[in-house]
Amino acid sequence: MxxxxxxxxxxxxxxxxxxxxxxxxxxxxxxxxxxxMLLGMIIGPHIFNWVSPDGLxxxxxxxxxxxxxxxxxxxxxxxxxxxxxxxxAIGGWFLSFxxxxxxxxxxxxxxxxxxxxxxxxxxxxxxALGVLAPILRDEGILNTDxxxxxxxxxxxxxxxxxMVVSMLIIPTHSTFLHTVFILAFVGITFVIAxxxxxxxxxxxxxxxxxxxxxxxxxxxxICIALQALLVVLAGEFGxxxxxxxxxxxxxxxxxxxxxxxxxxxxxxxxxxxxFLIPIFFIVAGMKFDVSALWANPxxxxxxxxxxxxxxxxxxxxxxxxxxxxxxxxxxxxALYSATGLPxxxxxxxxxxxxxxxxxxxxxxxxxxxxxxxxxxxxxxxxIRQHS
Numbered sequence: 480m481x482x483x484x485x486x487x488x489x490x491x492x493x494x495x496x497x498x499x500x501x502x503x504x505x506x507x508x509x510x511x512x513x514x515x516m517l518l519g520m521i522i523g524p525h526i527f528n529w530v531s532p533d534g535l536x537x538x539x540x541x542x543x544x545x546x547x548x549x550x551x552x553x554x555x556x557x558x559x560x561x562x563x564x565x566x567x568a569i570g571g572w573f574l575s576f577x578x579x580x581x582x583x584x585x586x587x588x589x590x591x592x593x594x595x596x597x598x599x600x601x602x603x604x605x606x607a608l609g610v611l612a613p614i615l616r617d618e619g620i621l622n623t624d625x626x627x628x629x630x631x632x633x634x635x636x637x638x639x640x641x642m643v644v645s646m647l648i649i650p651t652h653s654t655f656l657h658t659v660f661i662l663a664f665v666g667i668t669f670v671i672a673x674x675x676x677x678x679x680x681x682x683x684x685x686x687x688x689x690x691x692x693x694x695x696x697x698x699x700x701i702c703i704a705l706q707a708l709l710v711v712l713a714g715e716f717g718x719x720x721x722x723x724x725x726x727x728x729x730x731x732x733x734x735x736x737x738x739x740x741x742x743x744x745x746x747x748x749x750x751x752x753x754f755l756i757p758i759f760f761i762v763a764g765m766k767f768d769v770s771a772l773w774a775n776p777x778x779x780x781x782x783x784x785x786x787x788x789x790x791x792x793x794x795x796x797x798x799x800x801x802x803x804x805x806x807x808x809x810x811x812x813a814l815y816s817a818t819g820l821p822x823x824x825x826x827x828x829x830x831x832x833x834x835x836x837x838x839x840x841x842x843x844x845x846x847x848x849x850x851x852x853x854x855x856x857x858x859x860x861x862i863r864q865h866s
Contacts, residue, residue, distance in 0.1 A: 486530045490539075493518040494757040510614045512760050513853045519764020532765040536758075543759025544821065545724040547609040549706050550751045552728020553735075553744065554612050554621070555634055563803065564628050568635035571796025575604045576639065579792045586788075592781055594840045598830045601643050602844055603785070603792050605822035606636025607852060611815060613752065614856050625808055628800065629815055636793065640822050641722050644829065660716035667712060668726045671705070675734035691742055698743050699750075702731050719825065763824065767849050771842035778843060785847035790855075793817040811859035818855045823848035 497514040509517070522529045530536060579600035586592045592599065611633050615621040621630065642661075690697035706727040713723030735743050772778060794813030797804070804812055827844050830836030 515760035516764035519761035523765030540762030548724040549728040553732035564631040568631040814859035
């Protein structure tokens with residue numbers, strides 16, 4: 480227990496120091512999530528070994544991941560991204576996945592990157608929506624036209640791979656039964672969303688309002704319970720649990736629209752970005768095996784190749800955005816879209832645990848994802864500032 484107290488203190492110190500480090504005036508200012516992962520690497524077992532990402536620390540990291548996807552789901556305003564942004568996002572992701580399958584089949588055939596083509600293609604067609612949302616928010620472009628287009632593309636870049644992983648890679652039942660479970664989960668989510676949006680009982684509304692400023696905090700507790708419910712249902716239906724967290728966030732986002740839900744969103748914001756989400760990024764940094772970068776002479780070449788493929792695969796859809804994106808926004812859009820880590824980590828862990836991917840191959844994929852998070856948003860912001 481004593482070791483856990485010390486570990487939690489070190490993590491809390493890293494979380495508190497991260498925003499200060501991100502504000503140091505440098506030529507390339509790192510986003511807060513990047514400083515959190517960097518500090519996680521430093522305090523983790525692969526450098527100073529002050530904290531290990533297992534036990535209670537690992538559990539808090541998993542809670543941070545689910546809360547991150549919950550908050551991301553809340554950020555998505557279907558009313559704003561529907562229509563052209565959503566159509567472009569769907570078409571863009573399918574184009575990315577097609578290009579990814581072709582590229583990974585080639586590099587796998589020539590032996591440059593020995594990872595299962597389907598797993599690698601899904602990983603490289605992702606966008607780290609949970610990483611981008613706080614970055615775009617801090618940069619003040621989340622609610623701009625560029626931000627809305629990017630948010631819809633990033634949402635599809637996380638949702639599409641989640642569905643492919645759930646449908647094709649880790650089915651726990653027959654294909655037909657698995658499909659039925661997915662449809663049942665979607666149906667239950669819609670019912671919950673409709674109930675939450677159309678709740679008109681004055682007694683219930685008064686009760687929620689009265690407890691918002693008291694120790695009861697009923698609206699906050701209902702949101703946490705809803706998240707737990709959909710996470711459990713997603714797991715029981717053979718889906719990845721982050722799908723449940725994401726769906727819960729979308730339900731709460733729809734139900735708390737307008738000024739009436741502002742206080743609730745602020746409280747959830749404080750729980751997420753002030754407590755659980757930083758722990759997820761710090762723990763992700765702890766898990767990053769720095770030694771994987773020089774374990775094999777080919778590893779640097781493989782990582783550079785994967786970084787190039789990330790830009791190519793997630794940058795190809797920019798072709799579809801030509802009519803709606805300014806010319807100086809296209810390269811930043813591609814770089815932001817190519818930022819990937821959470822789904823790469825999830826897919827790599829699935830591949831290793833199922834025996835489909837060797838641990839050293841997974842480490843290379845995660846290394847590329849980590850570098851993309853540290854590098855691509857910085858380059859994108861820099862290009863937009865000087866264009």
